[in-house]
Amino acid sequence: FHHQFPSIDNLVLGFHLQVDAAFQISRPLFNLNIQAKFDELRSAAPKTSNKTILVIK
DSSP states (O other): OTTTSOOHHIIIIISOOOHHHHHHHHHHHHHHHHHHHHHHHHHHSOOOSSOOOOOOO
16 A cells, blocks of 8 residues: 555655645555554563553544
């Protein structure tokens, strides 16, 4: 999905969108990338005996 989606630069310069519209369109892609990186770091983190609760909204 994200390999086919144009970058924000391309949306603004190539498709002549306003910057706020380009960011709004790209927001789901950013959320996917952030969640993937978070999951990667969480799985790579050492397991500790102290359990903390992480609330994701």
